[in-house]
Amino acid sequence: MSFESELSNGNFCIPKCTNCTKIVWPPSEFCDGCYGIVSLLKGNFEGEIIEFSQDSHGYFCMVEFVEKIRIMARKKEQPQIGQIVKISTCGIKDESYFFEII
Amino acid sequence: MNKVGIVATGITPFTMDDKKIESVLLESTKELLKNNPSIPKNEIDSVIVSTNNNSKYLSPILSEMIGIKPKIAHSIENLCNSGTNSIVSGYSYIASGLADLVLISGAERYDSPGQILDWDNSRGAFKHPIFWASIFTSAYKREFSIKDEDLAIISVKNHKHAQKNPNALSKKTYSINDVINSKAITGDLKLLDCSRSCTGSASILLASEKIAKEISDNPVWITGIGQKTISAGFTKNDSLSSMESTKISSKNALKMAQKEIEQIDVAEIHDAFSVCEPMALESIGFTNSGNGLKFAKELHESDNFKINPRGGLIGSGHPLGATGIAQTIEIVQQLQSKAHNRQVENAKTGLVHNMSAAATSSTVLVLET
Structure with a gap:
């Protein structure tokens, strides 16, 4: 399955090159280093909040996972810089990815 | 590398007007030509349009609207720095000898699609x-x-x-x-911390050193x-x-x-x-x-x-x-x-x-x- 198919099913995967083992972000079918085929690592990954702000719907955070994979994610409770979080909900809505963290 | 000068400019007020992009584009170009009647219009050999608008073929359209037939005519889109990217491309045409007189016109409407980069899904x-x-x-x-x-x-x-x-x-x-x-x-x-997307256009004419000195008393050099x-x-x-x-x-x-x-x-x-x-x-x-x-x-x-x-x-x-x-x-x-x-x-x-x-x-x- 592709990254987006997994994401549509609520699974956040980490894309990794099967040839050179590089983490490929943003997700792509091919490695941006050696152009090898990319596979998907599954798991309940931990990330770190590196910055955040808020709007009328709550907090939005920049979260960094392994090897500088960074995403923007929604968080309901007050975030803290350096806080370790996990993705609680993710998917694709209106052609955009969405992530929520706890 | 040939030296490149700016020999003429045209700009009109930035507004929230709801106008066709082609009309907006023409405004500053017309202003440039009107303010500089000594410009040999038919010697403009390149026209570059800078915009994020989705309308097609704008550079040939602009060329036709001002009555010229340039060698090179195309658009450049690079979100907010489309304008200076267009100037760098025009500079390169002249510096390399591919062109001598390059018209660069930028235009946008208040509802520009260039505000959102759909591809960047890491932004969630x-x-x-x-x-x-x-x-x-x-x-x-x-x-x-x-x-x-x-x-x-x-x-x-x-x-x-x-x-x-x-x-x-x-x-x-x-x-x-x-x-x-x-x-x-x-x-x-x-x-009030934010700039506002609006309707506006701005045009500039680049020239090779030889032509710049012929048609301008005070060119500005890039x-x-x-x-x-x-x-x-x-x-x-x-x-x-x-x-x-x-x-x-x-x-x-x-x-x-x-x-x-x-x-x-x-x-x-x-x-x-x-x-x-x-x-x-x-x-x-x-x-x-x-x-x-x-x-x-x-x-x-x-x-x-x-x-x-x-x-x-x-x-x-x-x-x-x-x-x-x-x-x-x-x-x-x-x-x-x-x-x-x-x-x-x-x-x-x-x-x-x-x-x-x-x-x-x-x-x-x-x-x-």
Whole structure:
């Protein structure tokens, strides 16, 4: 399955090159280093909040996972810089990815 | 490499008007040709249109509307720095000998599709520029212990400058309190911290040295160019409180022009949001890290128009495809001592800083008389 198919099913995967083992972000079918085929690592990954702000719907955070994979994610409770979080909900809505963290 | 000069400019007021992009595009081009009747229109051998508008074939359309048949005619889209990217492409055509006279026209409507980069899914559901600007603002405030009222000086200064620019969208000055009490867009961004997307156009004519000297008494020379693309995605920015692409492009532009930052008399800085101005001032090297606001405040308090004399993007408005060209026109007018009541005294060397998508790419130009 592709990254987006997994994401549509609520699974956040980490894309990794099967040839050179590089983490490929943003997700792509091919490695941006050696152009090898990319596979998907599954798991309940931990990330770190590196910055955040808020709007009328709550907090939005920049979260960094392994090897500088960074995403923007929604968080309901007050975030803290350096806080370790996990993705609680993710998917694709209106052609955009969405992530929520706890 | 052939030397490249700017020999004519045309710009019209930035508004919220609902007009066809072709009409907007024609406005500043017509202004350029009308103001410079000695230009041999039929010798324009390249036409580059800078826009994020989805209308097709705009450069041939513009060429037909002004009655010319150029050798080269095409559009350039690169989000907010489409304008300076177009100038660099026009420069390259002349420098390489492919063209002698290049018309560059930028235009945008208030509802430009260039505001959102759909591809950047690492931003998740937060694709509007207000979200990257909020993250930059939060990071900058945290790193340098900056308060909202400190940051508000940028909006106050640039709206003040805009009142001396007849083409600016802003028609009002604001106080620090006005800015910090304006509508909260996010926890870190107020309405008056934001530039506004608007309708506008700006045109510029580049010429080879030989032609520039024939048709202009006071051409302005493009002596330095620096460009850098770090990524397309916002989240690839290593630093959230400085601009890596701006650091590299300004260093390269100054090196090409054989200038030090202290020799820059006047500059246009891409203040899409308040925080962008101090970040850019620091990344270009006007000040050390964390001192950009102090520098801007000193300029404001002494009524010195050195930075963003036309009011920046916050005061002038931000018609994306026209912005980089409008910035360049301002520096041309300053160097030609034609900036009227916003003139920076004795300006000989100027700098243009134009960036896209959270500074994932930047263009810096150095201009001289």
